[in-house]
Amino acid sequence: MNAPPGGYRPAIGRRRIVGRLGLSAFVALSLVALVALGALIVQVVQQGGGVISRTFLSNPPSILEPETAGVYVAIIGTLWLIVLTVLAAVPLGVGAAVWLEEYAPRNRLTRFIHLNISNLAGVPSIVYGLLGLAIFVRSLQMGRSVLAGGFTLALLVVPVIIIATREALAAVPPSIRHASLALGATRWQTIRHHVLPAALPGILTGVILSLSRAIGEAAPLILIGAVSYVAAPPGGSLIETVGERGAIDGAWLWLRAAMNDGFTALPVQIYGWIGEPDEIFHALAAGGILVLLVVLFSMNALAIGIRAWQQRHRHS
């Protein structure tokens, strides 16, 4: 029973203690994040829970009667932004990632592109606001519209979507591609039917995470000209327009108006209320934050739902 070379001492008791210390440190650190989130939510609910009501969700903002002010216009603005951002950013981001990961040769050019995309993901959002102002608002003459806002937010999320999609594609085992190609499928068929479905959960997670960040942004939207007061959502009332002009003409007119109207969004509305002198507006801001959180959580829930549904169908 000689001691092992190098003076090894089992000291199992001490190692276990160190292990436990490490574990408790990590648990404590996780709790810090959780407690911070909890405190934030409790504070916001305390401040803004009282203002949440049906009218808060269905009324336009009001400075003269803050008791009846609401976030209706801002919610619709944020929904517009989500839809437009997804429409613009997802095909662009996923398409670019598919090319980079599945088709492009690994050479200096693609490495350079990859490096740039990683850098773009870290650019402060206000810079995208400046870019959006120059490109969409001015050069492409979209004006200070929800369209320019959606495209600006799309710029913001595209790098993150590309990175997330690339990682999701890279995680698909090569054997799946090999099997498909060996059976005579083309490269596109392989990607379309096997690689993309397998990577979908990862892609969705990336899309949702980046979108969650984007819908909380106020700075780039203010920069491109989101307004602080507007009483009607972009395009006004769809139902009213359709009622007056018929289904097709009305919808078309409404859509065209929506693409030209001034808009606001939840974070812009919240920012505006926080800046008001009277405390009643600060409660409204907290209420707006709650609504924004609910929108965020429902987006996450939707993504989880799609993921679960998709996985069930793949394995059956």
Place this chain on the structure above:
Amino acid sequence: MSSSGGLRRFWIAAIGLLPLAGVAMAKEPLSGKVAVDGSSTVAPIMKATAELFRAEQPRVTVTVGVSGTGGGFKKFFEATPELRTDITGASRPIKPTELSKSAETGVRFIELPIAFDGIAVVVNPKNTFCDSLTVAELRAIWAPGSTIQNWKDIRPGFPDMPLKLYGPGHDSGTFDYFTEAIVGTERHSRNDFTANEDDNVLVRGVEGDMGALGYFGFAYYHPNAAKLKLLGIDAGDGKPVKPCHETIGDGSYRPLGRPLFIYVSADAAQRPAVKALVEFLYANAKKIVEHRRVNYVALPDEFYKVALQRFREQVLGTVYAPDAPRTSTLAELYGVTQRK
């Protein structure tokens, strides 16, 4: 023949007058968009106007942005016509650099005074030794390169306490106006102070700092009166005056009482929606400006009459010529004769 000619003239005149009757009733439903932007100080007035106007003309969409006085003029004088705003609010008169933009872009404007506001100078409520400051003392504190870091250096008899300064950031019209009125040159200020565009941050700063001294728009004082102590300002006659509705309105709160303006694009003023909005604002100016949620000081009625007249006659340009003496009162500048 002559009588029928007379009759015809009568009918022509009558038909010619019809549109005027329409304007007088102002109930024809209008539609269209009005883009308003500019000073955060003027924004409550314009938001309130938009809100009340909606009841009158529900089909006119009024948007109000808040870019600050300088940022608002940038959007007012945009190079691309489609991106220009129709009305911009300003908490100071237009500057020569902005006037040259007007010449460059060909955007002509109608300048209209809308209300009085004051800049409040405040300290922490625990500060018991200071009730007022003279303009000279304020100038010594805020001048560029000022070395005053302690209350005892402001006035003999003040205690030894570090001085912490709070003020609005550089995009603010309040900053422009305060530096002009106190230091003497616009935008000349010491830079070692806590600057924030959000006046609530300044309120919180002064509230939590025993040695604090800060300034911001008077509208932010009222809801926070319990957390702050308002100082009187002594313009040099040994009689400090505190800002309130009366002293701001009668001009005795010198030199930190200021007029607020709106600038209406002359081209936009041709559009019925813009015209109706401005007419509505001036017909209800007192009610809007002194609404408890807006809480500025209304100009005397004569001003609103003169302003509406200027708007109807499309009087272009500013009364604040770059070389005009800044000592003229608002009444002198706009040729308002006030009843005493």
